Amino acid sequence: MYFFGAYDVGQDMLWGLPYEHQTQGEVLDFFILLRQRYPQDQRLYIVLDNRSAHTTPAILEWVRHNKVTLVLTPTYSSFLNRIECQFTPLKKFALSGSNPRNHAVQAAAIFRYLLYRNQQKVKPKARHRDIRVNLC
Numbered sequence: 001m002y003f004f005g006a007y008d009v010g011q012d013m014l015w016g017l018p019y020e021h022q023t024q025g026e027v028l029d030f031f032i033l034l035r036q037r038y039p040q041d042q043r044l045y046i047v048l049d050n051r052s053a054h055t056t057p058a059i060l061e062w063v064r065h066n067k068v069t070l071v072l073t074p075t076y077s078s079f080l081n082r083i084e085c086q087f088t089p090l091k092k093f094a095l096s097g098s099n100p101r102n103h104a105v106q107a108a109a110i111f112r113y114l115l116y117r118n119q120q121k122v123k124p125k126a127r128h129r130d131i132r133v134n135l136c
Helices: 024-036 055-063 084-095 103-119
Strands: 003-008 013-019 046-047 068-072 133-136
Touching: 003 024, 003 084, 013 024, 013 103, 024 046, 024 055, 055 068, 084 103
Parallel strands: 046 068, 046 133
Antiparallel strands: 003 013, 003 133
C-alpha cells in the first residue's frame, strides 16, 4: 500500500488516500480528487518530487486544462516539501508499534490520525486566492 498525502498549507489540513501502486493512473486519479476539493476558478499549486509518474504526458495534459501548476522539488531535496514533516507524527501515531492484520486496518489507523490531527486545528486563517498544496 502507498499513501498519497496532500497538505493544504493555507488551511493547515492534511488529507490522503491509500493506493495499491504509484502508477500514472493512480497519480492522475489522486490529482483529480484533490482538484475537486477546491473551487475550480482558483489555481492549485501542487508541490511534489521528481518521480516520473508525476509528469507523464497524460498528467501534464490534465494539468494544462484544470488550472493546476506542478512545482517539482529538486533531486535529494525532499526537505523543501512542507508535507514531509507531517509524516513523522502520522507514523508515530498510526504505525509505530503496530502490526496491522491487513492494509484496511492500517488505512483505518491513518484515517483516525488524520481526523484527530485536523480536528485539533484552530479556525483557519484567511488565505490567498490561489491555493497551495504540497503532495507526496
